[in-house]
Structure formats: structure tokens, C-alpha cells
Amino acid sequence: MPSVLSQPIGLIVVIPACSESDIVRVLESLNRCDRSNIQFEVIVLINEGATVLQEDRQVNIRCYKEAMAYAQKIRDWTLHVIYIDEIPDKIAGVGTARRLAMDEAALRFGDIEKMYDGIIVNLDADCEVSTNYLIKIKDYFNRQPRTELISISFEHRIREIPTQKHRYAIRQYEAFLHYFIGMQRYIGLPYAFQTIGSAFAVRASSYLQVGRMNRRKAGEDFYFIHKFTKKGTIADLTTCRVYPSGRASDRVPFGTGRAVQDLLADTGIYYVYHPQPFLDLTMLIEGIKQLYVGEAQSLLKSLPDGLRLYLEGQDFIENIHKLRANAKQLATFEKAFYQWFDAFRLMKYLHFVRDAIYPDIPVYKAIEMSPISAMLAESLDLQSLRPPDPSTNPNGHIHLEHQNS
Numbered sequence: 001m002p003s004v005l006s007q008p009i010g011l012i013v014v015i016p017a018c019s020e021s022d023i024v025r026v027l028e029s030l031n032r033c034d035r036s037n038i039q040f041e042v043i044v045l046i047n048e049g050a051t052v053l054q055e056d057r058q059v060n061i062r063c064y065k066e067a068m069a070y071a072q073k074i075r076d077w078t079l080h081v082i083y084i085d086e087i088p089d090k091i092a093g094v095g096t097a098r099r100l101a102m103d104e105a106a107l108r109f110g111d112i113e114k115m116y117d118g119i120i121v122n123l124d125a126d127c128e129v130s131t132n133y134l135i136k137i138k139d140y141f142n143r144q145p146r147t148e149l150i151s152i153s154f155e156h157r158i159r160e161i162p163t164q165k166h167r168y169a170i171r172q173y174e175a176f177l178h179y180f181i182g183m184q185r186y187i188g189l190p191y192a193f194q195t196i197g198s199a200f201a202v203r204a205s206s207y208l209q210v211g212r213m214n215r216r217k218a219g220e221d222f223y224f225i226h227k228f229t230k231k232g233t234i235a236d237l238t239t240c241r242v243y244p245s246g247r248a249s250d251r252v253p254f255g256t257g258r259a260v261q262d263l264l265a266d267t268g269i270y271y272v273y274h275p276q277p278f279l280d281l282t283m284l285i286e287g288i289k290q291l292y293v294g295e296a297q298s299l300l301k302s303l304p305d306g307l308r309l310y311l312e313g314q315d316f317i318e319n320i321h322k323l324r325a326n327a328k329q330l331a332t333f334e335k336a337f338y339q340w341f342d343a344f345r346l347m348k349y350l351h352f353v354r355d356a357i358y359p360d361i362p363v364y365k366a367i368e369m370s371p372i373s374a375m376l377a378e379s380l381d382l383q384s385l386r387p388p389d390p391s392t393n394p395n396g397h398i399h400l401e402h403q404n405s
Contacts, residue, residue: 010038010039010138011138012042012043012119013040013042014043014101014123015101016045016124017044017063017067017125019048020059021062021063022125023063026124026128027042027070027079029127032131034134038134038138039077041079042077042078043101043104044079044125046067047087047097047100050088050092084100092217094216099213099220105120105204118204119141119203119204123198124198127198127242127244128157132240133241135240136237136239137201140237146233148234149235150236151196152241153199155174156174156243156244156246157243157246170246171384174246175364175380175385177196179272179370179372180273187282189285190232191342191346193234193236194236196221197220199244222343223344226343229342229343230338230342269387270363274359277353277358280307281349283302284311288333291320292324292334300316306356307353319340363385
């Protein structure tokens with residue numbers, strides 16, 4: 001294991017790796033970064049469970065050797081390569097891998113009360129980054145001392161994908177991610193941030209204060225990052241980019257890789273949440289003051305059926321009374337309300353109304369019907385989201401569990 005730092009290092013980039021056949025690509029991308037006046041290190045943590053296919057183990061061994069060989073070539077930054085095997089199958093997976101790598105980075109920063117509160121940067125082994133990646137991360141945290149975590153802009157490397165069907169799959173999924181967060185922002189939800197595991201950075205002290213990364217086998221990034229949306233100490237970094245590969249994967253039950261794999265296995269039309277359930281939430285959001293002054297029952301009755309039925313099943317009136325009892329000011333009540341109606345509860349609401357009232361629709365239709373279509377058109381080619389000829393296979397669609405990860 002690497003030793004505690006003997007000199008200040010501003011950033012440590014952590015890269016969990018499992019069955020990765022081209023670890024050098026992400027390392028070369030980091031090496032091409034402008035790193036003027038930046039002291040940084042990289043930790044590659046190769047991980048495998050106790051039950052692992054022999055072919056995957058051989059890939060991991062090659063990955064370790066290639067990373068170690070690359071480490072010998074570096075002159076002005078340091079690469080640490082760690083190989084952890086025999087992880088109990090119960091906890092083996094992306095959450096544990098990210099946790100082990102981030103824990104090691106925190107240890108590298110040493111006793112942060114007395115030494116250095118550096119930045120832990122999360123990246124994945126299939127990614128590349130823009131050349132200003134390191135500088136922009138460092139500069140943002142230096143300029144914004146109250147920000148604890150940043151969500152970094154991303155763009156999948158669609159052009160290098162060889163088949164049209166695969167390109168269409170990842171193009172749809174990326175559009176969904178922007179649509180999902182864009183609709184939340186449009187209606188004014190305070191936790192509307194992307195939660196991509198390969199595209200965020202966090203202060204080491206903050207990482208420890210919130211209890212470190214969880215061990216979930218999927219969605220670990222969603223649950224971890226939303227700890228900071230609740231604190232109000234998260235921000236977007238849009239001046240640099242992470243470029244994930246857009247590959248298919250069966251390692252996790254949901255997320256980009258699984259979505260792409262499922263789309264490739266089918267005819268590939270991606271169905272997503274209807275925009276109306278988001279718009280229905282506007283009445284609830286605009287009624288927070290009404291809730292605070294004790295008019296929860298009248299507001300509840302006025303809400304659209306799907307939202308009203310969902311809230312009734314969540315003991316809405318009882319929970320609002322509890323929030324009011326502990327809030328002496330409207331601002332305090334509003335903060336407490338969003339602690340209750342958080343990003344996870346939003347997901348449960350969307351699933352409830354999807355099953356009861358508003359079935360999923362193709363992502364291109366959802367965007368076209370939404371009030372944010374013009375905004376999304378500034379960064380997405382909306383025409384490319386339409387199927388070449390949807391009439392040729394009208395039943396060729398699949399419904400996927402949407403998870404922002």
C-alpha cells in the first residue's frame with residue numbers, strides 16, 4: 001500500500017478496475033492533461049471477487065502488469081497500482097471497489113485535520129478526459145471553498161462505436177440522462193445533479209464526514225452524491241469533460257452499461273418517464289408555503305391524481321405535520337421538506353405514476369413533448385434520437401429501470 005504523503009498533493013484520481021483490457025488508455029489521457037503547478041497522483045485499484053472466472057482473472061493480471069509497466073515510465077506524477085482479490089462475493093462489486101480506492105486516497109492525504117485536505121477525483125477505466133480536466137477541478141475547489149463535491153460534465157465517445165445500433169443505444173441513454181436532470185431543474189428541484197460515478201470529485205474531509213462510499217453493487221454513486229445534494233454543498237463543473245466509452249456491460253443491474261446491453265439485445269427503442277409527472281410536481285413545489293402555514297390537506301386535495309395518490313400512500317399529512325413542528329421558519333421547513341421528498345422518493349413517485357397512469361414513452365417523444373426540448377437541442381442532436389423507421393417493428397421496445405448512475 002502507498003505510504004502517507006510527505007508533501008502536499010492537490011488531487012488524487014482513483015480508478016477502480018475489473019476485467020479491463022486497456023488500462024493504458026485512461027492513463028495516457030491523464031498524462032496528456034495540462035498539469036501546470038498541479039501535484040497529483042493516480043490510484044488504480046484492480047479488484048475481483050472470491051468467485052471469478054479464470055478469463056477475467058487473466059485480464060486482471062494483464063491489467064496489473066500493464067499499469068505497473070506504465071508507472072515506471074512516469075516522470076512528473078505518481079501512479080499507484082493495487083490488486084485486491086478474494087473480495088467476498090456478498091460485497092464484491094463497484095461500490096466496494098470505489099470505496100477501497102477512495103479510502104486509500106483519504107489515507108494518502110493523511111490526518112486531514114493537521115495535513116492536507118485534498119481532492120479525491122473519481123474516474124473509470126474506460127474513460128478519457130479533456131486536457132484541462134485536472135486544472136479545472138483544482139481551480140473550482142480553490143475558488144469555491146464551501147463546495148464539497150462537484151459533478152463533472154460528461155460526453156460518451158459515440159463516434160468510435162463501430163455499429164449504428166450501438167451508437168443509437170448510447171445516444172438515447174445519454175439523452176435520457178440529460179432529460180431526467182433537465183426536467184428536475186425545470187420544475188425547481190434542488191437535487192437536480194447528475195450522479196455519474198466516473199464524473200465527480202469530492203474533498204477528502206467531506207468524504208470521511210459523510211461516512212465514506214457505500215458498498216452497493218449498483219447505484220453507489222447515486223446514493224453517495226445525493227448526500228451532498230441534501231447538504232446543499234454540491235455544484236456542477238461544466239468547463240471540462242469526462243468521456244466514457246459507452247460500452248455494453250452486464251456487471252451491474254442498471255446504469256449505462258446495462259442499459260446499452262439490453263438495448264442491443266432488443267430492437268433498441270429506449271422508453272423513459274413521461275414528462276407530465278414532472279410537471280405535476282410543480283403544484284406541490286409551489287405550494288410549500290401553503291404546507292408551512294398548515295394547509296396541507298387542502299393542497300393535497302388539489303394535486304393531480306397520480307401525485308395525490310402517491311403522497312397519500314406516503315403518509316403525507318402526518319409527515320408534513322412533523323416537519324412543521326420542527327421548523328420555526330419557512331426556509332427551515334423548505335429544507336426539511338426536500339430532505340423528506342428527496343431524490344430517492346422522487347424516483348419512487350415516478351415509478352408509481354408510470355405503473356398507474358403515465359406509461360413510459362420513447363425518449364425522443366418524451367423530449368419533444370417536454371418544455372425543455374429547445375434547451376436540450378442546444379447540446380443534443382434530437383433528430384438522431386428518432387428510430388430510422390419505427391413502423392418496421394412497432395413492438396420492438398423494452399422497458400428499463402431508470403437509475404441515474
